[in-house]
Amino acid sequence: MKALHFGAGNIGRGFIGKLLADAGIELVFADVNQTVLDALNARHEYPVHVVGEQAKVETVKGVSAVNSTSDEIITLVSEVDLVTTAVGPQILERIAGSVAKGLAKRSDNGNTRPLNIIACENMVRGTSQLKQHVLKALPEQYHAWLEQHVGFVDSAVDRIVPPSEAGSTDPLEVTVETFSEWIVDKTQFKGDLPAIPGMELTDNLMAFVERKLFTLNTGHAITAYLGQLAGHQTIRDAILDEKIRAVVKGAMEESGAVLIKRYGFDAEKHAAYIRKILGRFENPYLKDDVERVGRQPLRKLSAGDRLIKPTLGTLEYGLPHASLVQGIAAAMHYHSDQDPQAQELATLLAEKGPQATLAEISGLDADSEVVASVVSAWHAMA
Ligand SMILES: NC(=O)C1=CN([C@@H]2O[C@H](COP(=O)(O)OP(=O)(O)OC[C@H]3O[C@@H](n4cnc5c(N)ncnc54)[C@H](O)[C@@H]3O)[C@@H](O)[C@H]2O)C=CC1
Numbered sequence: 001m002k003a004l005h006f007g008a009g010n011i012g013r014g015f016i017g018k019l020l021a022d023a024g025i026e027l028v029f030a031d032v033n034q035t036v037l038d039a040l041n042a043r044h045e046y047p048v049h050v051v052g053e054q055a056k057v058e059t060v061k062g063v064s065a066v067n068s069t070s071d072e073i074i075t076l077v078s079e080v081d082l083v084t085t086a087v088g089p090q091i092l093e094r095i096a097g098s099v100a101k102g103l104a105k106r107s108d109n110g111n112t113r114p115l116n117i118i119a120c121e122n123m124v125r126g127t128s129q130l131k132q133h134v135l136k137a138l139p140e141q142y143h144a145w146l147e148q149h150v151g152f153v154d155s156a157v158d159r160i161v162p163p164s165e166a167g168s169t170d171p172l173e174v175t176v177e178t179f180s181e182w183i184v185d186k187t188q189f190k191g192d193l194p195a196i197p198g199m200e201l202t203d204n205l206m207a208f209v210e211r212k213l214f215t216l217n218t219g220h221a222i223t224a225y226l227g228q229l230a231g232h233q234t235i236r237d238a239i240l241d242e243k244i245r246a247v248v249k250g251a252m253e254e255s256g257a258v259l260i261k262r263y264g265f266d267a268e269k270h271a272a273y274i275r276k277i278l279g280r281f282e283n284p285y286l287k288d289d290v291e292r293v294g295r296q297p298l299r300k301l302s303a304g305d306r307l308i309k310p311t312l313g314t315l316e317y318g319l320p321h322a323s324l325v326q327g328i329a330a331a332m333h334y335h336s337d338q339d340p341q342a343q344e345l346a347t348l349l350a351e352k353g354p355q356a357t358l359a360e361i362s363g364l365d366a367d368s369e370v371v372a373s374v375v376s377a378w379h380a381m382a
């Protein structure tokens with residue numbers, strides 16, 4: 001079996017690429033970072049530091065890499081059995097063009113072996129969104145062929161992988177937590193279901209995607225935003241701050257109440273899930289900057305993402321949302337010199353004020369009670 005993985009970044013090298021290579025799959029990474037590409041092609045292996053009480057270094061072997069903007073991608077897509085991505089939600093549209101060209105070539109070559117494509121991003125049904133971008137780029141004559149031979153498989157991906165502290169000396173080294181979870185929608189595969197250790201199959205993906213995105217990611221983002229406001233540099237320092245921890249736990253519980261109603265999760269098991277996540281945020285072996293975890297605040301404040309979607313759920317079921325409101329207000333204070341979305345947010349706030357800005361970014365009704373609560377929390381935090 002051969003796989004092409006877009007994005008040789010933290011999750012690409014530290015989680016998905018590692019699982020594929022460990023399963024004996026011939027793996028080619030596609031990326032745009034020439035330093036990483038050159039290092040992968042020179043060494044064909046890299047170290048993964050799995051940190052925890054029993055730390056170990058595992059070497060991922062037998063990998064190679066191509067530039068994601070080169071025509072080699074087209075040939076690879078026409079030949080491989082599996083395509084995965086971990087590039088970031090905003091990049092999916094950018095890779096769709098070459099994936100579409102590769103699919104057209106695959107069809108022209110008469111290759112009818114099933115191909116499955118799995119986007120491993122922090123998104124609800126990211127692969128389905130990638131499919132829409134691919135369909136837009138693919139001439140209509142190939143659409144029926146695609147429906148027959150290409151599976152677009154949605155997934156939920158959970159492992160905390162901050163940039164490695166050794167990044168400046170070794171561009172390939174990656175540091176990961178012990179925990180990992182990759183859950184894929186088994187109803188969307190074409191051909192036989194793959195047996196890849198570490199990849200779990202489910203026919204109830206939405207529950208897992210929402211559980212992960214609206215618990216771990218909701219809590220993580222709020223830890224980052226409140227942490228930054230309080231002057232903490234890392235997620236660990238922020239979550240050890242009792243005031244922040246109380247809001248983060250409260251927000252995960254508020255979001256959890258929605259999930260319990262929507263998916264019938266067991267309340268006790270969900271409380272244990274939240275406790276485990278708080279422990280993961282405290283991980284003393286990972287140095288994860290609040291700036292990284294808060295990155296791209298406009299995406300994180302959008303209607304379908306980790307802050308607004310759970311809040312909408314609380315409105316739907318008439319549930320409390322005071323901690324989520326604190327988290328949203330804190331997100332609107334996020335700043336980063338490196339992050340264009342943080343600059344855009346600051347400009348919007350300066351030009352339009354918090355009420356109109358939040359309504360524009362999140363789709364919430366500007367005159368709603370929840371927007372008023374966020375605005376008042378935002379002023380209080382300022
Ligand atoms: N790091 C983490 O702990 C987790 C990340 N994720 C998700 O995984 C995805 C990737 O995140 P990270 O690995 O943290 O980011 P990252 O920034 O470390 O990696 C992204 C990689 O994509 C590459 N890239 C950018 N444009 C590209 C293109 N056109 N073609 C191919 N590669 C391109 C970048 O050069 C980089 O190597 C995101 O959607 C994130 O939300 C999900 C769970 C955990």
Ligand SMILES: O=P(O)(O)OC[C@H]1O[C@](O)(CO)[C@@H](O)[C@@H]1O
Nearest residue numbers: 122159160161217220292293295
């Ligand atoms: O990658 P995003 O969506 O910007 O979220 C921030 C980070 O927090 C995590 O949830 C855990 O590290 C990752 O999934 C993610 O890298």
